[in-house]
Amino acid sequence: MPDTSDNHAGERRAARASLALGAAATLPVILAAGLRSVALLVTGLAGLAVATAAVWWFLTSRGAPRLLAGVLVVAAPVAVVVHYAVVGVLWAxxxxxxLWALAVGAGRAALSGGGGARGTAERPARRPRHPFLIMNPRSGGGKVERFHLADRARELGADVVVLDPDWPQDLAALARHAVLDGADLLGVAGGDGTQALVAGVAARHDVPFMVISAGTRNHFALDLGLDRSDPSTCLDALTDGVELRVDIGRVGDRVFVNTASFGAYAAVVQSPEYREDKAATTLRMLPDLLTGHRGPRLTVRAAGTVIDGPQAVLVSNNPYQGGDPAGLGRRERLDSGVLGVLGVTVDNAVQAAGMLRGRHGSGLTALTAGEAVIDADIAEIPVGVDGEALTLPAPVRCRIEPGALRVRVPRHRRRGPRPRPRLDWPRLCRLAFTRNGGVR
Incomplete structure (x- = not known):
């Protein structure tokens, strides 16, 4: 077993540097303002709270009140900065x-080595003999054509179907027929919604699945460590790949690889106007959705907890990292065997300001569970499944299927930055001042 003493010493040094920088971050303002430093801190926090509350007013209002709220969103932080400049402490x-940013960076670097996320175990994989790939030419603004994905895949021996945008096809049926015809790998070049449809077939038949990051966002590809800027690199999995076992989520009978959303967002994506003008449609619909004048009243049951009346619910295939309450960043791993469940309940501007506390805010409930049940006061619930709009009969059951999907990825891939660990100050202190850090 390799000696990890040097790594442990490096983590302790980073932890001590983080604590020292955190303490030093208070000095410039104290030296520049003296007793006024407390008042200046209160002023900054008040400005941030007002700006956050103004965001709530902007989202829940129309007309002149929305315009005034938009002005306040900008004016509050500007007023704080101007005040600091006038009293001569802006530099401090x-x-x-x-200094605080450096302290946070050092703290996360220290914690990332002790009990942080570990990559999903890789297994050797033989080159597929009959790979079958489905490509959506419209995904990602035309990445399939721009990166010549179909031609490159065929050169590597893959059977490729490029979808006709004007002739909708049943992707799951295409994948099933391919497996019956002898395909020993299924792959998709497209968005996450398309990926999920074919991933469900691959999981059901225990056939390896390959992700080609040709969509717009491709959160699943990001968390697999794939290069989203050049989807052609994903094709290396056909010739020099390794296999990962990851979880999938199910909402009803539908597979999701990222999230199933309920409430405000799900209702917005159901609108026929959403595809044509996403921003305008969202701003038009949000006031009624967030204030309870439109949309179903939801109830969530998960891990022995009941969330009553949330405006939005996000159920994710594995929880998103702790510093990302909106679930828009990265997951630490894809094989933890649990769902992430996030409920947002914000009834007024005060609660909106309280969300500055992240997952500790009163308007947020964050859970992990193997199953979550979402009920409503209507017979059918709008659901956004990996960005696709569905309507499912209530109650809707979401569950995790641990290790259900075999994913083929390139052996050599640019994994990108690791998810940031939550900055746990007590743990950081233990790491800095005890021999083993109390984290192993």
Missing amino acids: VLLSLV
Whole structure:
């Protein structure tokens, strides 16, 4: 077993540096403002709270009130900065922020080595003999054509079907027929919604699945460590690949690889106007959705907890990292065997400001569970499944299927930055001042 003492020493040094920088971050303002530093801190926090509350007013209002709220969103932080400049401490505040950012970076670097996310285990994989790939030419603004994905895949021995945008096809049926015809790998070049449809077939038949990051966002590809800027690199999995076992989520009978959303977002994507003008449609519909004048009243049951009346619910295939309450960043792993469940309940501007506390805010409920049941006061619930709009009969059951999907990825891939660990200050102190850090 390799000696990890040097790694442990490096983590302790980073933890001590983080604590020292955190303490030093308070000094510039104290030295520049003296006793006024407490008042300046209160002023900054108040400005941030007002700006956050103004965001809530902007989202839940129309007309002139929305315009005034938009002005306040900008004016509140600007007023704080101007105040700091007038009293001559702006330089000290900026220096404190830089030191604090360095402290946070050092702290996360220290914690990332102790009990942080570990990559999903890789297994050797033989080159597929009959790979079958489905490609959506419209995904990602035309990445399939721009990166010559179909031609490159065929050169590597794959059977490729490029979808006709004007002739909708049943992708799951295409994948099933391919397996019956002898396909020993299924792959998709497209968005996450398309990926999920074929991934469900691959999981059911225990056939390896290959992700080609040709969609717009491709969160699933990101968490697999694939290069989203050049989807052609994903094709390396055909010739020099390894296999991962990852979880999939199910909402009803539908597979999802990222999230199933309920409430405000799900209702917005159901609108026929959403595809034509996403921003305008969202701003038009949100006031009624967030204030309860439109949309179903939801109830969520998961892990022995009941969330009553949330405006939005996000159920994810594995939980998103702790510093990302909206579930828009990265997951630490895809094989934890649990769903992430996030409920947002915000009834007023005060609660909206309280969400500055992240997952500790009163308007957020974050859970992990093997199953979540979402009920409503209507017979059918709008659901957004990996960005696709569905309507399912209530109650809707979401569940995790641990290790259900075999994913083929390139052996050599640019994995990108690791998910940031939650900054746990007590744990950081233990790591800095005890021999084993109390984290192993």
